[in-house]
Amino acid sequence: MADPSTYRPKTSEIPTDPGVYRFRDEQGAVIYVGKAKNLRARLTNYFQDLANLHPRTQKMVTTAASVQWTVVGNEVEALTLEFTWIKEFNPRFNVMFKDDKSYPYLAVSMGERFPRVQVTREARRRDTRYFGPYTKVWAIRDTIELLIRVFPVRTCSAGVFRRAQAQGRPCLLGYIEKCSAPCVGRISQSEHRALAQSMCDFLEG
Known part of the structure; x- marks a missing residue:
């Protein structure tokens, strides 16, 4: 189990542009993909006090060993890339986070x-x-x-x-x-x- 502070990027290094991000585990496998209108605002939420996170989000950030992002031009491009990466990597936590019996x-x-x-x-x-x-x-x-x-x-x-x-x-x-x-x-x-x-x-x- 990783300590998220060991791989947390500096806030100033995270762009405020739209983009898509990937959390990877120690073996380099992509375990979660997400998109954001503002990457800095979204990603910093993952690195707050663990007690403030949902238990499944806690598990994801403590399983991860790194996070990467790709900046895109707008929200529609972010949507396209998110779809592409989810299909390509089939990240385990994108499935685990679906908490309804029948998924929308x-x-x-x-x-x-x-x-x-x-x-x-x-x-x-x-x-x-x-x-x-x-x-x-x-x-x-x-x-x-x-x-x-x-x-x-x-x-x-x-x-x-x-x-x-x-x-x-x-x-x-x-x-x-x-x-x-x-x-x-x-x-x-x-x-x-x-x-x-x-x-x-x-x-x-």
Whole structure:
């Protein structure tokens, strides 16, 4: 069991940029991958008094022997790199930190006429693409918030979508340009499907 103070980087050396970080054990294996809007703010949280950390976080930082980070240009790039590294290294603590019996996933319902991106814990359905699992539901919501800035895919329920179609007015997300508003024909069915496919391709790295 390592003492985190033995490998703690100097606070001044940690950049305040967005990035992705990796904790490694004594053998050099990656045991945890995370992303941050501000690397310094996030990483210093891991090196506070152990008594203030969640027991699983305590175990991770005392199993680790080093931490490294990579600076990226923005949060979307951080999301991409985090996905890539988790798939590449399969870090043990990314799995151990999932404390729910059914893990939350980001799902894109490609089987619908107008695909929807959402958070789900449901059993896998045909023609739905699943990404994850994630540690927490809020992490998926943050991810979706980032993604729809680039890929403004529908996120509304079937009821909200039908109501917008009937009224000829999009919901709030359509007005603030966080949805391409296929419900009122701002984008065609095929164009919206292409957006959803692009989002899936992005998430697959």
